[in-house]
Amino acid sequence: xxxxxxxxxxxxxxxxxxxxxxxxxxxxxxxxxxxxxxxxxxxxxxxxxxxxxxxxxxxxxxxxxxxxxxxxxxxxxxxxxxxxxxxxxxxxxxxxxxxxxxxxxxxxxxx
Amino acid sequence: xxxxxxxxxxxxxxxxxxxxxxxxxxxxxxxxxxxxxxxxxxxxxxxxxxxxxxxxxxxxxxxxxxxxxxxxxxxxxxxxxxxxxxxxxxxxxxxxxxxxxxxxxxxxxxxxxx
Numbered sequence: 001x002x003x004x005x006x007x008x009x010x011x012x013x014x015x016x017x018x019x020x021x022x023x024x025x026x027x028x029x030x031x032x033x034x035x036x037x038x039x040x041x042x043x044x045x046x047x048x049x050x051x052x053x054x055x056x057x058x059x060x061x062x063x064x065x066x067x068x069x070x071x072x073x074x075x076x077x078x079x080x081x082x083x084x085x086x087x088x089x090x091x092x093x094x095x096x097x098x099x100x101x102x103x104x105x106x107x108x109x110x111x
Numbered sequence: 112x113x114x115x116x117x118x119x120x121x122x123x124x125x126x127x128x129x130x131x132x133x134x135x136x137x138x139x140x141x142x143x144x145x146x147x148x149x150x151x152x153x154x155x156x157x158x159x160x161x162x163x164x165x166x167x168x169x170x171x172x173x174x175x176x177x178x179x180x181x182x183x184x185x186x187x188x189x190x191x192x193x194x195x196x197x198x199x200x201x202x203x204x205x206x207x208x209x210x211x212x213x214x215x216x217x218x219x220x221x222x223x224x225x
Contacts, residue, residue, distance in 0.1 A: 030212070031211070031212070033213070033214075041218070041219070042216035042217060042218050042219050043216050044216070045214070045215065048211050048213060050211070087153075091212060098156055098159060098170075099144075099214060100156075100170075101154040101155075102153060103152065103153040104153060106151075
């Protein structure tokens with residue numbers, strides 16, 4: 001089966017840096033996604049990692065270590081609008097296009 | 112920005128009614144998905160389709176059914192709605208580009224069954 005773990009909640013200060021971790025145990029691996037979901041809205045795509053290393057996109061970066069089954073999402077220069085849930089999702093299984101989602105990390109950015 | 116649409120956005124309906132949640136995308140994506148998400152909980156895949164006339168059940172057991180007669184359209188039907196069906200239903204579509212298969216989500220339908 002598939003198992004994805006991430007912290008339930010985090011709080012950080014506006015302007016700071018926050019790292020949201022995700023660990024996974026899956027049968028097969030075809031890539032890891034991070035999505036942002038504001039309350040009551042649909043998830044929006046943030047990043048994709050399939051090779052080890054860091055992918056940077058503006059204020060957001062995502063890191064992957066396949067040998068450790070580990071990823072993190074790094075948010076820099078936090079803004080109030082970054083308050084949202086951040087979902088880690090894994091594409092697993094040979095030929096699979098199905099995403100397995102973690103429960104999400106609810107990030108609260110405070111002044 | 113992805114062009115994927117869902118209607119209705121909100122639906123309140125009585126027990127026993129038949130309902131169809133609409134999902135359409137204008138990107139020509141072959142793969143489409145339906146997820147169910149309760150407030151504060153993870154998304155669960157309930158149906159998916161790899162193309163026209165292809166439909167499969169997902170990880171979460173669901174009493175709903177789907178059809179895929181046209182590439183752009185993937186409706187979800189509940190023959191007899193029950194209060195346990197109250198949830199948010201999210202439709203998504205995806206296309207493989209380069210090494211990446213990214214799913215894009217519609218705005219969702221919030222369903223309340225009384």
